[in-house]
Amino acid sequence: xxxxxxxxxxxxxxxxxxxxxxxxxxxxxxxxxxxxxxxxxxxxxxxxxxxxxxxxxxxxxxxxxxxxxxxxxxxxxxxxxxxxxxxxxxxxxxxxxxxxxxxxxxxxxxx
Amino acid sequence: xxxxxxxxxxxxxxxxxxxxxxxxxxxxxxxxxxxxxxxxxxxxxxxxxxxxxxxxxxxxxxxxxxxxxxxxxxxxxxxxxxxxxxxxxxxxxxxxxxxxxxxxxxxxxxxx
Numbered sequence: 001x002x003x004x005x006x007x008x009x010x011x012x013x014x015x016x017x018x019x020x021x022x023x024x025x026x027x028x029x030x031x032x033x034x035x036x037x038x039x040x041x042x043x044x045x046x047x048x049x050x051x052x053x054x055x056x057x058x059x060x061x062x063x064x065x066x067x068x069x070x071x072x073x074x075x076x077x078x079x080x081x082x083x084x085x086x087x088x089x090x091x092x093x094x095x096x097x098x099x100x101x102x103x104x105x106x107x108x109x110x111x
Numbered sequence: 112x113x114x115x116x117x118x119x120x121x122x123x124x125x126x127x128x129x130x131x132x133x134x135x136x137x138x139x140x141x142x143x144x145x146x147x148x149x150x151x152x153x154x155x156x157x158x159x160x161x162x163x164x165x166x167x168x169x170x171x172x173x174x175x176x177x178x179x180x181x182x183x184x185x186x187x188x189x190x191x192x193x194x195x196x197x198x199x200x201x202x203x204x205x206x207x208x209x210x211x212x213x214x215x216x217x218x219x220x221x222x223x
Contacts (some may be wrong), residue, residue, distance in 0.1 A: 004154075033210070042200060042215040043155070056210040090154050099145055100211065102154030 002026065004093050004103035012109045018079040021106045025072050025093030032074040033100060034066060037088040049074055078108075086110045123220045130188040132217045134201035139182060141203040145211070146175060146186045148197045155200060158186070188219075196221045
Protein backbone atom coordinates (compact mmCIF):
# COMPACT_ATOMS: atom_id res chain seq x y z
CA UNK A 1 0.00 0.00 0.00
CA UNK A 2 1.07 3.58 -0.56
CA UNK A 3 3.23 5.23 2.08
CA UNK A 4 2.90 8.64 3.63
CA UNK A 5 2.91 11.33 0.96
CA UNK A 6 3.99 14.88 1.61
CA UNK A 7 3.66 17.76 -0.83
CA UNK A 8 5.44 19.74 -1.96
CA UNK A 9 8.91 18.20 -1.55
CA UNK A 10 10.70 21.53 -1.76
CA UNK A 11 9.55 25.06 -1.14
CA UNK A 12 11.19 28.48 -1.10
CA UNK A 13 9.38 31.33 0.59
CA UNK A 14 10.17 34.90 1.60
CA UNK A 15 10.15 36.19 5.15
CA UNK A 16 6.70 37.32 6.18
CA UNK A 17 4.87 35.00 3.82
CA UNK A 18 2.78 32.07 4.90
CA UNK A 19 2.98 28.46 3.76
CA UNK A 20 0.75 25.40 3.78
CA UNK A 21 2.17 21.88 3.71
CA UNK A 22 0.14 18.78 3.00
CA UNK A 23 0.33 15.21 4.24
CA UNK A 24 -1.62 12.17 3.09
CA UNK A 25 -1.31 9.34 5.62
CA UNK A 26 -1.26 5.62 4.97
CA UNK A 27 -4.75 4.32 4.35
CA UNK A 28 -6.39 3.36 7.63
CA UNK A 29 -4.09 5.47 9.77
CA UNK A 30 -6.04 8.06 11.71
CA UNK A 31 -3.18 9.64 13.63
CA UNK A 32 -1.00 12.21 11.89
CA UNK A 33 1.93 13.94 13.57
CA UNK A 34 4.09 16.78 12.33
CA UNK A 35 7.75 17.36 13.17
CA UNK A 36 10.33 20.00 12.41
CA UNK A 37 13.90 18.91 11.78
CA UNK A 38 16.71 21.44 11.43
CA UNK A 39 20.23 20.51 10.23
CA UNK A 40 22.05 18.40 12.80
CA UNK A 41 19.07 18.44 15.12
CA UNK A 42 16.64 15.85 16.22
CA UNK A 43 12.96 15.81 15.58
CA UNK A 44 10.96 18.53 17.26
CA UNK A 45 7.33 17.64 17.73
CA UNK A 46 4.84 20.18 16.40
CA UNK A 47 1.42 18.60 16.86
CA UNK A 48 -0.60 15.46 16.44
CA UNK A 49 -4.08 15.03 15.04
CA UNK A 50 -6.44 12.15 15.48
CA UNK A 51 -9.92 12.03 13.95
CA UNK A 52 -9.79 15.72 13.01
CA UNK A 53 -8.88 16.80 16.55
CA UNK A 54 -5.56 18.13 17.74
CA UNK A 55 -4.62 15.71 20.47
CA UNK A 56 -1.10 16.87 21.33
CA UNK A 57 0.85 20.03 20.74
CA UNK A 58 4.54 20.78 21.01
CA UNK A 59 6.24 23.92 22.15
CA UNK A 60 5.99 26.05 19.02
CA UNK A 61 4.55 29.55 18.61
CA UNK A 62 1.02 30.14 17.43
CA UNK A 63 2.30 30.88 13.92
CA UNK A 64 2.38 27.12 13.49
CA UNK A 65 -1.03 25.57 13.08
CA UNK A 66 -2.57 22.53 11.53
CA UNK A 67 -5.73 20.69 10.78
CA UNK A 68 -6.94 17.26 9.77
CA UNK A 69 -9.72 16.41 7.40
CA UNK A 70 -12.30 13.66 7.58
CA UNK A 71 -10.22 11.49 5.25
CA UNK A 72 -7.28 11.83 7.71
CA UNK A 73 -5.27 14.01 5.34
CA UNK A 74 -3.58 16.80 7.23
CA UNK A 75 -2.20 20.24 6.52
CA UNK A 76 0.09 22.43 8.52
CA UNK A 77 0.37 26.16 8.11
CA UNK A 78 3.10 28.54 9.12
CA UNK A 79 2.28 32.23 9.01
CA UNK A 80 4.62 35.22 9.01
CA UNK A 81 7.61 33.08 8.08
CA UNK A 82 10.96 33.73 9.72
CA UNK A 83 14.41 32.70 8.54
CA UNK A 84 14.60 30.26 11.45
CA UNK A 85 11.61 28.37 10.10
CA UNK A 86 13.82 26.92 7.37
CA UNK A 87 13.78 23.20 8.05
CA UNK A 88 12.65 19.79 6.94
CA UNK A 89 9.03 19.29 7.96
CA UNK A 90 8.12 15.67 8.44
CA UNK A 91 4.72 14.09 8.69
CA UNK A 92 4.13 10.69 10.23
CA UNK A 93 1.02 8.55 10.35
CA UNK A 94 0.20 5.65 12.60
CA UNK A 95 -2.49 3.43 13.89
CA UNK A 96 -3.20 4.18 17.50
CA UNK A 97 -0.42 2.93 19.75
CA UNK A 98 1.87 1.59 17.03
CA UNK A 99 4.97 2.78 15.23
CA UNK A 100 4.85 5.86 13.07
CA UNK A 101 5.59 5.83 9.36
CA UNK A 102 7.18 8.93 7.96
CA UNK A 103 6.91 10.71 4.65
CA UNK A 104 9.91 12.05 2.76
CA UNK A 105 9.34 15.50 4.20
CA UNK A 106 8.98 18.99 2.80
CA UNK A 107 12.18 21.02 2.68
CA UNK A 108 11.22 24.63 3.42
CA UNK A 109 13.71 27.40 2.80
CA UNK A 110 12.87 30.90 3.96
CA UNK A 111 14.87 33.68 2.34
CA UNK B 112 10.96 17.41 31.98
CA UNK B 113 10.77 14.16 30.11
CA UNK B 114 13.65 13.59 27.75
CA UNK B 115 15.36 11.00 25.69
CA UNK B 116 19.04 11.48 25.01
CA UNK B 117 21.83 9.75 23.18
CA UNK B 118 25.30 9.27 24.62
CA UNK B 119 27.29 9.66 21.37
CA UNK B 120 26.43 12.06 18.58
CA UNK B 121 28.75 10.28 16.10
CA UNK B 122 29.85 6.66 15.98
CA UNK B 123 32.46 5.32 13.54
CA UNK B 124 32.54 1.59 12.97
CA UNK B 125 34.61 -0.65 10.73
CA UNK B 126 32.60 -2.39 8.04
CA UNK B 127 31.77 -5.89 9.23
CA UNK B 128 32.01 -5.05 12.90
CA UNK B 129 29.03 -4.79 15.23
CA UNK B 130 27.60 -1.38 16.10
CA UNK B 131 26.04 -0.42 19.39
CA UNK B 132 24.05 2.78 19.64
CA UNK B 133 22.90 3.85 23.08
CA UNK B 134 19.99 5.88 24.35
CA UNK B 135 18.99 7.05 27.81
CA UNK B 136 15.48 7.99 28.80
CA UNK B 137 14.26 9.74 31.89
CA UNK B 138 10.57 8.86 32.14
CA UNK B 139 10.15 5.64 34.06
CA UNK B 140 6.52 5.54 32.92
CA UNK B 141 7.54 5.06 29.28
CA UNK B 142 6.33 1.72 28.07
CA UNK B 143 7.10 1.70 24.36
CA UNK B 144 10.38 2.41 22.62
CA UNK B 145 11.27 2.63 18.97
CA UNK B 146 14.43 2.93 16.92
CA UNK B 147 14.40 4.79 13.63
CA UNK B 148 16.99 5.15 10.91
CA UNK B 149 17.20 8.28 8.82
CA UNK B 150 19.27 8.30 5.67
CA UNK B 151 20.31 11.52 4.04
CA UNK B 152 17.41 13.22 2.29
CA UNK B 153 14.81 10.80 3.57
CA UNK B 154 12.31 10.63 6.38
CA UNK B 155 12.99 8.39 9.39
CA UNK B 156 12.34 4.72 8.81
CA UNK B 157 11.15 2.33 11.50
CA UNK B 158 13.74 -0.30 12.47
CA UNK B 159 12.52 -2.09 15.56
CA UNK B 160 10.44 -1.50 18.65
CA UNK B 161 10.17 -2.94 22.12
CA UNK B 162 7.61 -2.74 24.88
CA UNK B 163 8.50 -2.37 28.52
CA UNK B 164 7.45 -5.92 29.38
CA UNK B 165 10.43 -7.17 27.37
CA UNK B 166 14.16 -6.63 27.78
CA UNK B 167 15.34 -7.87 24.40
CA UNK B 168 13.96 -8.09 20.93
CA UNK B 169 15.67 -9.25 17.77
CA UNK B 170 15.11 -8.40 14.17
CA UNK B 171 17.09 -8.97 11.04
CA UNK B 172 20.69 -8.06 12.00
CA UNK B 173 19.37 -5.75 14.73
CA UNK B 174 18.74 -6.28 18.41
CA UNK B 175 17.21 -3.84 20.85
CA UNK B 176 17.99 -4.15 24.54
CA UNK B 177 15.98 -2.43 27.23
CA UNK B 178 17.27 -1.98 30.77
CA UNK B 179 14.48 -0.46 32.79
CA UNK B 180 16.55 -0.39 35.97
CA UNK B 181 18.91 2.22 34.56
CA UNK B 182 16.49 3.54 31.92
CA UNK B 183 18.74 2.64 29.05
CA UNK B 184 18.00 1.46 25.54
CA UNK B 185 20.47 0.21 22.97
CA UNK B 186 20.44 -0.81 19.34
CA UNK B 187 22.90 -3.41 18.19
CA UNK B 188 23.59 -3.84 14.49
CA UNK B 189 25.42 -7.00 13.54
CA UNK B 190 28.00 -7.08 10.72
CA UNK B 191 27.62 -3.40 9.90
CA UNK B 192 27.36 -2.63 6.20
CA UNK B 193 27.84 0.60 4.22
CA UNK B 194 24.08 0.83 3.84
CA UNK B 195 23.78 1.18 7.61
CA UNK B 196 25.27 4.66 7.41
CA UNK B 197 22.56 6.96 8.72
CA UNK B 198 21.38 8.88 11.75
CA UNK B 199 19.68 6.68 14.30
CA UNK B 200 17.00 8.02 16.61
CA UNK B 201 15.41 6.46 19.63
CA UNK B 202 11.94 7.49 20.70
CA UNK B 203 9.74 6.71 23.66
CA UNK B 204 6.06 6.82 24.41
CA UNK B 205 4.60 6.95 27.86
CA UNK B 206 1.26 5.54 26.83
CA UNK B 207 -0.61 8.44 28.42
CA UNK B 208 -0.74 10.10 25.04
CA UNK B 209 0.46 9.15 21.62
CA UNK B 210 3.26 11.65 21.32
CA UNK B 211 6.67 10.17 20.72
CA UNK B 212 9.54 11.83 22.57
CA UNK B 213 12.69 11.78 20.47
CA UNK B 214 16.37 11.67 21.21
CA UNK B 215 18.79 13.94 19.38
CA UNK B 216 20.14 11.20 17.11
CA UNK B 217 23.44 9.39 16.58
CA UNK B 218 25.23 9.50 13.27
CA UNK B 219 26.68 6.12 12.33
CA UNK B 220 29.68 6.24 10.00
CA UNK B 221 30.97 3.06 8.37
CA UNK B 222 34.70 2.89 7.68
CA UNK B 223 35.73 0.68 4.74
